[in-house]
């Protein structure tokens with residue numbers, strides 16, 4: 001879904017004059033935001049409290065894993081919220097601030113996803129059961 005968002009991202013603010021396109025963006029952003037918000041709530045509150053990381057995992061790795069995991073959800077929700085703020089911004093000056101934020105977060109998110117993928121590969125190679133726990 002996120003990939004689709006990146007592929008179909010708008011080129012500039014003038015495109016928002018097209019009401020059908022605006023509606024499609026808002027609908028897509030709402031669904032994407034809803035899915036990520038529910039998943040974030042699930043992984044934060046509904047999964048077992050104990051970490052899936054092996055007990056000998058150093059503290060810095062635990063902290064990094066947490067930052068990347070929550071960072072991914074926060075950045076995707078940031079893209080969605082800044083997008084909605086662009087759509088409903090009453091002033092052009094305010095809208096340009098949200099466009100700036102939207103593009104900033106759009107730029108950071110691939111790095112967080114990349115770090116997450118590197119973590120997945122690391123644990124696949126180690127075969128320590130961490131990857132399996134991500135499916136639950």
Ligand code: HEM
Nearest residue numbers: 005006009010011012013025026029080083084086087099
């Ligand atoms: C209410 C929803 C949204 C609105 C109104 C909106 C609006 C915009 C606007 C106006 C731009 C052009 C910024 C500029 O002038 O350079 C833009 C760029 C973009 N948006 Fe959104 N957006 C929304 C949601 C999303 C979502 C959910 C994604 C998902 C990934 C996304 C991905 C992108 C991408 C990839 C670009 C291109 C960035 C670039 O060229 O650097 N947008 N968006």
